[in-house]
Amino acid sequence: MAKELWKGNExxxxxxxxxGLQAYFGYPITPQTEALEYMSxxxxxxxxxxxQAESELGAINMVYGAACTGVRTMTSxxxxxxxxxxxxxxxxxxxxxxxxxxxxxxGGPGLGTISPSQGDYNQMVHGGGHxxxxxxxxxxxxVQETVDIVYGMFDLAEKYRSIGVVMLDGSIGQMIEPAEMPxxxxxxxxxxxxxxxxxxxxxxxxxxxxxLDPAEMEKMNLRLLKRWKEVEKNEVRxxxxxxxxxxxxxIGNGTAGRIALSAVRAARAAGIPxxxxxxxxxxxxxxxxxxxxxxxxxxxxxxxxxxxxxLEDVLKVVQGKTSVEFYGRIxxxxxxxxEILAEIQRIAANPSPINGHPRxxxxxxxxxxxxx
Amino acid sequence: MQxxxxxxxxGGQGVLFTGKVMAHAAMAENLQVTWFPSYGPxxxxxxxxxxxxxSDQEIGSPQVRQPRAVIAMNLPSLDKYENQVAPxxxxxxxxxxxxxxxxxxxxxxxxxPGTELAEELGDKRLANSILLGALLAESKFLKPESIEKxxxxxxxxxxxxxxxxxxxxxxxxxxxxxxx
Amino acid sequence: MVALDIKDMEVVYQHPDSLANVxxxxxxxxxxxxxxxxxxxxxxxxxLAEHTIGVxxxxxxxxxxxxxxxxxxxxxxxxxxxxxxxxxxxxxxRIVFTYQGDGDMISIGAGEIIAAAGRGENITVIFMxxxxxxxxxxxxxxxxxxxxxxTSSPNGRDVEQTGYPILASELLxxxxxxxxxARRSLHDPKNIRMAKKAIxxxxxxxxxxxxxxxxxxxxxxxxxxxxxxxxxxxxxEEKMIPYFPIGDYxxxxxxxxxxx
Numbered sequence: 002m003a004k005e006l007w008k009g010n011e012x013x014x015x016x017x018x019x020x021g022l023q024a025y026f027g028y029p030i031t032p033q034t035e036a037l038e039y040m041s042x043x044x045x046x047x048x049x050x051x052x053q054a055e056s057e058l059g060a061i062n063m064v065y066g067a068a069c070t071g072v073r074t075m076t077s078x079x080x081x082x083x084x085x086x087x088x089x090x091x092x093x094x095x096x097x098x099x100x101x102x103x104x105x106x107x108g109g110p111g112l113g114t115i116s117p118s119q120g121d122y123n124q125m126v127h128g129g130g131h132x133x134x135x136x137x138x139x140x141x142x143x144v145q146e147t148v149d150i151v152y153g154m155f156d157l158a159e160k161y162r163s164i165g166v167v168m169l170d171g172s173i174g175q176m177i178e179p180a181e182m183p184x185x186x187x188x189x190x191x192x193x194x195x196x197x198x199x200x201x202x203x204x205x206x207x208x209x210x211x212x213l214d215p216a217e218m219e220k221m222n223l224r225l226l227k228r229w230k231e232v233e234k235n236e237v238r239x240x241x242x243x244x245x246x247x248x249x250x251x252i253g254n255g256t257a258g259r260i261a262l263s264a265v266r267a268a269r270a271a272g273i274p275x276x277x278x279x280x281x282x283x284x285x286x287x288x289x290x291x292x293x294x295x296x297x298x299x300x301x302x303x304x305x306x307x308x309x310x311x312l313e314d315v316l317k318v319v320q321g322k323t324s325v326e327f328y329g330r331i332x333x334x335x336x337x338x339x340e341i342l343a344e345i346q347r348i349a350a351n352p353s354p355i356n357g358h359p360r361x362x363x364x365x366x367x368x369x370x371x372x373x
Numbered sequence: 374m375q376x377x378x379x380x381x382x383x384g385g386q387g388v389l390f391t392g393k394v395m396a397h398a399a400m401a402e403n404l405q406v407t408w409f410p411s412y413g414p415x416x417x418x419x420x421x422x423x424x425x426x427x428s429d430q431e432i433g434s435p436q437v438r439q440p441r442a443v444i445a446m447n448l449p450s451l452d453k454y455e456n457q458v459a460p461x462x463x464x465x466x467x468x469x470x471x472x473x474x475x476x477x478x479x480x481x482x483x484x485x486p487g488t489e490l491a492e493e494l495g496d497k498r499l500a501n502s503i504l505l506g507a508l509l510a511e512s513k514f515l516k517p518e519s520i521e522k523x524x525x526x527x528x529x530x531x532x533x534x535x536x537x538x539x540x541x542x543x544x545x546x547x548x549x550x551x552x553x
Numbered sequence: 554m555v556a557l558d559i560k561d562m563e564v565v566y567q568h569p570d571s572l573a574n575v576x577x578x579x580x581x582x583x584x585x586x587x588x589x590x591x592x593x594x595x596x597x598x599x600x601l602a603e604h605t606i607g608v609x610x611x612x613x614x615x616x617x618x619x620x621x622x623x624x625x626x627x628x629x630x631x632x633x634x635x636x637x638x639x640x641x642x643x644x645x646x647r648i649v650f651t652y653q654g655d656g657d658m659i660s661i662g663a664g665e666i667i668a669a670a671g672r673g674e675n676i677t678v679i680f681m682x683x684x685x686x687x688x689x690x691x692x693x694x695x696x697x698x699x700x701x702x703x704t705s706s707p708n709g710r711d712v713e714q715t716g717y718p719i720l721a722s723e724l725l726x727x728x729x730x731x732x733x734x735a736r737r738s739l740h741d742p743k744n745i746r747m748a749k750k751a752i753x754x755x756x757x758x759x760x761x762x763x764x765x766x767x768x769x770x771x772x773x774x775x776x777x778x779x780x781x782x783x784x785x786x787x788x789x790e791e792k793m794i795p796y797f798p799i800g801d802y803x804x805x806x807x808x809x810x811x812x813x
Contacts, residue, residue, distance in 0.1 A: 052638065055664055056668075059632075065636050070639075089632070176408060199624055211615060
């Protein structure tokens with residue numbers, strides 16, 4: 002199939018449909034709404050289930066019910082809606098059901114902005130819902146990558162009976178890029194053994210998240226954890242650019258990662274040996290890749306569109322072996338490559354390890370910029 | 374190779390559409406392209422803009438501080454973006470909607486009475502294509518034949534009968550700037 | 554002991570097939586057991602056991618899936634109508650019902666139930682109204698009567714502070730999408746028989762694809778009401794029913810000829 006121009010939000014909707022999506026439930030919220038609108042015409046046209054729910058609470062619980070019947074199901078929303086869905090996500094994780102969530106992230110906290118952000122990193126990667134559960138979280142940096150990741154996410158969710166999250170910065174939902182759509186898969190006819198279907202006696206199935214016996218609940222928690230260990234082993238994804246001889250490494254995901262790519266190219270043109278590690282799977286986090294980068298370079302600069310959420314994960318992995326610095330824009334502001342280039346130049350001019358927490362030092366540098 | 378064009382104007386002036394035509398044309402030339410709209414606070418007051426980045430390699434930032442070209446469809450857009458044009462870049466001004474000259478001297482300033490020329494073609498909504506025709510004639514960012522193909526692709530269905538008149542508008546803008 | 558010859562005797566009462574042969578965790582005198590039995594009898598009589606998916610909620614009936622002998626899922630607090638919607642839309646040929654208490658359905662889940670009724674979602678709701686949060690030990694519910702003492706309204710529900718009970722049947726009956734809405738009580742045999750007929754009508758509504766159906770069942774909670782079961786039944790008759798009148802609040806014209 003040839004490449005076509007696709008808007009991010011519509012592209013992921015079509016990719017999900019081609020992956021055999023059977024039921025979509027959602028609620029309007031900027032900057033995600035084009036996906037809901039796209040689904041509202043495409044799904045009924047294909048004889049599949051589309052329903053605009055009364056709220057994000059309604060939407061995620063409709064997905065919960067649909068997932069219980071064993072169909073491929075998903076919802077999409079943006080940050081404030083994701084917060085509302087956290088309850089349902091925890092229940093779905095506990096019931097060990099596969100589902101896909103696309104979170105088109107906007108600036109927060111609160112109602113915040115409708116501009117691009119990565120402020121949902123903690124609530125997705127480290128779990129905004131209660132209890133020990135582990136969603137798979139991927140952060141694409143462009144429309145084609147979004148298509149490919151959403152298309153594959155249903156398989157991952159089913160393989161691990163887990164929640165698959167695709168976290169899109171608002172910018173990627175709103176941008177248009179060429180993308181090649183994958184082939185249309187047939188909608189699955191069989192249903193998984195565990196799914197409810199209407200049965201009694203020895204065919205009776207119960208899908209629940211409650212078990213008041215702590216010993217049983219502990220076993221279930223361990224089962225989730227062990228399954229997660231398999232995910233950590235098998236599903237790490239990242240991209241590297243100009244890392245071969247790099248002495249400085251940028252680590253940034255999604256939009257922040259691709260903006261950093263522009264800065265890295267500009268710095269390379271000026272002779273600075275800098276490279277980029279762009280984590281695609283945020284959960285599981287590319288621990289080994291970050292360790293290898295830390296062993297190779299003298300300085301790491303983490304770039305995010307939040308106040309350093311992934312930074313904490315990088316610090317945890319690097320464990321002080323390499324100097325780690327941070328640069329971020331917050332509340333829905335996207336950095337320009339020039340800002341990151343200036344950081345690279347600053348570090349190249351003075352690569353000695355920093356004295357203090359990278360976030361504190363960043364606040365000192367960014368405050369005059371923000372208040373300008 | 375990379376170039377960036379920021380197109381700005383009032384809502385209804387075809388700003389986003391012009392960007393999409395460029396994106397289609399870039400694709401026709403097997404180039405990478407990213408179309409990125411402004412949304413949020415900038416959309417208040419009825420102004421709209423989008424940035425089209427065209428490159429022969431994987432595109433980094435979808436927005437740029439200093440685009441190689443700016444098409445200013447009206448005065449607020451000129452006021453806002455004139456200073457951002459990269460040195461040596463292009464500033465296309467719709468002089469029909471602007472009552473001042475450009476201040477920059479280190480860039481190519483293309484003054485085109487887009488709305489008036491469009492009215493000569495019978496539809497002032499064609500001003501966007503006139504300005505794009507002028508920009509491409511000078512900057513050579515994209516080939517005329519890929520733009521023609523792009524118009525065919527982006528004006529489908531009921532809008533298909535607008536293809537020819539848009540082609541004419543592009544040519545009129547190009548001819549105007551060459552004749553100056 | 555004399556062996557009884559049962560072959561000439563008529564069976565007038567037996568364990569419904571759709572009710573699992575286990576003892577429940579419900580308190581003595583609680584009417585959940587009666588409601589379970591009525592639902593199971595209706596499902597058996599309509600031959601729906603192989604086609605039904607229940608949706609349990611949060612509250613005393615959270616574990617109702619252990620007592621019904623057919624497929625069940627369990628919803629977060631208040632979200633059963635949304636979850637049931639997801640099940641029903643993906644399995645439109647199955648009978649889907651929720652079983653919810655008053656706190657679940659008309660307090661935390663008020664949004665979901667009104668939206669489901671408004672959509673005319675083709676599901677059935679069994680709504681247990683016992684005027685308090687039983688599971689957590691008897692706190693004030695949206696259905697607690699004015700002046701009624703609970704553990705969170707120790708001096709009696711003060712309507713100046715906490716307002717009035719929500720009349721769910723009356724409220725939902727205003728929705729065009731609702732096709733069968735009735736309130737019944739479970740405090741004596743006559744009312745229990747009437748309740749069963751209403752439950753049958755509700756499931757018939759769904760089988761006919763007529764849209765949303767709900768039966769509100771006024772239920773006793775002797776434990777949290779601090780009464781004997783007999784006194785609880787009496788209190789129900791004297792206090793609750795006057796506030797929550799028994800009746801049919803909405804009957805779709807296509808159901809009016811139906812005799813059950």
